[in-house]
Amino acid sequence: MHTIILAIESSCDDTSAAILQDGVVLSNVVAGQEAHAQYGGVVPELASRAHQAHIIPVVDLAIKKAGIAKSQITAVAFTRGPGLIGSLLVGTSFAKSFALSFGLPLIEVNHMQAHVLAHFAEDPKPSFPFLCLTVSGGHTQIVLVKDYLDMEVVGTTLDDAAGEAFDKSGKLLGLGYPAGPLIDRYAQEGTPRFPMPLPEIQGLDFSFSGFKTSILYFLKREIALNPDFVEQNLADICASIQQGIITILMKKLRKAAKQYQINEIAIAGGVSANSGLRQALTELGAQEGWNTYIPAFQYCTDNAGMIAVTAYYKYLKGEFVGQEVGPYPR
Numbered sequence: 001m002h003t004i005i006l007a008i009e010s011s012c013d014d015t016s017a018a019i020l021q022d023g024v025v026l027s028n029v030v031a032g033q034e035a036h037a038q039y040g041g042v043v044p045e046l047a048s049r050a051h052q053a054h055i056i057p058v059v060d061l062a063i064k065k066a067g068i069a070k071s072q073i074t075a076v077a078f079t080r081g082p083g084l085i086g087s088l089l090v091g092t093s094f095a096k097s098f099a100l101s102f103g104l105p106l107i108e109v110n111h112m113q114a115h116v117l118a119h120f121a122e123d124p125k126p127s128f129p130f131l132c133l134t135v136s137g138g139h140t141q142i143v144l145v146k147d148y149l150d151m152e153v154v155g156t157t158l159d160d161a162a163g164e165a166f167d168k169s170g171k172l173l174g175l176g177y178p179a180g181p182l183i184d185r186y187a188q189e190g191t192p193r194f195p196m197p198l199p200e201i202q203g204l205d206f207s208f209s210g211f212k213t214s215i216l217y218f219l220k221r222e223i224a225l226n227p228d229f230v231e232q233n234l235a236d237i238c239a240s241i242q243q244g245i246i247t248i249l250m251k252k253l254r255k256a257a258k259q260y261q262i263n264e265i266a267i268a269g270g271v272s273a274n275s276g277l278r279q280a281l282t283e284l285g286a287q288e289g290w291n292t293y294i295p296a297f298q299y300c301t302d303n304a305g306m307i308a309v310t311a312y313y314k315y316l317k318g319e320f321v322g323q324e325v326g327p328y329p330r
């Protein structure tokens, strides 16, 4: 008999469902939410309402694309946290109801662990132990991955996440939300000719709040001299911001690789979709003699495929939860 898992992801502003058969992703459907762009960030109330509207069609489509029947599903997985409580509630409630009505085992998944295990959705797969720089809208972590379900966070941000650094900098430039992909696009046309001050943080931790503040003062200063500064230099400003963030990330990743003597190095999370970061990792990897692992785009940003992959390893270990389970936002 096949193991077929239906996985649901609804932690932030993407509603996603995936079907995985014996460890292989058959479908991975993601519905984004346009509603937040005009507010410059995710509005939790709008997000949970949109999840409610999207979840049934998204699950239906995932099942249809996988070419399976609902009755073939053997387990249901969902993101329990971290994330927005209202958003998580929609996915959690849906998964519980589905499991209850079909009499299926239920698997809860940690969203950050799933970003790391997204590397096992496709080849090439890293071998253990490896280091994973997990960079998203809410988190920035260096994770020491000892086994599928055995991970240790060895470095983390003390304030903002890398994705927030992109999004907040973009907001200062008048770009829409999320600004990360927009900065990436403009940066490709620009030169990083504006030096950005980099924080001096001990150990393997990160800090991005000072970086954002220095961009604010830099822009204020330049706009006072030339009101059209941003318009005239947008590509170069974006290239400079992006390079600053990448420098901060790569410096700590290199330090972690040395400290743990590991040369299997991966990146994951929404910010790992950044073309500059992908290139920087490849270049630094070649220089340091690392084997580097970069997920395909569909497995970088939030998606249920990574939830399904994680759930599969929990399924193999018999790690199920009961109907009393609730979301765990933090």
Ligand code: KG4
Binding pocket: 012, 135, 136, 137, 138, 139, 162, 163, 164, 166, 167, 178, 179, 180, 181, 182, 184, 269, 270, 271, 272, 273, 274, 275, 300, 301, 302
């Ligand atoms: O993992 P993710 O989809 O959701 C969270 O779990 O937070 O990450 C979203 C973050 C946002 O901050 C977004 O701006 C950033 O990933 N992001 C990017 C790019 N694509 C998404 N940042 C820089 N360059 C990109 N190409």
Ligand code: ZN
Binding pocket: 111, 115, 136, 137, 269, 270, 301, 302
């Ligand atoms: Zn995420």
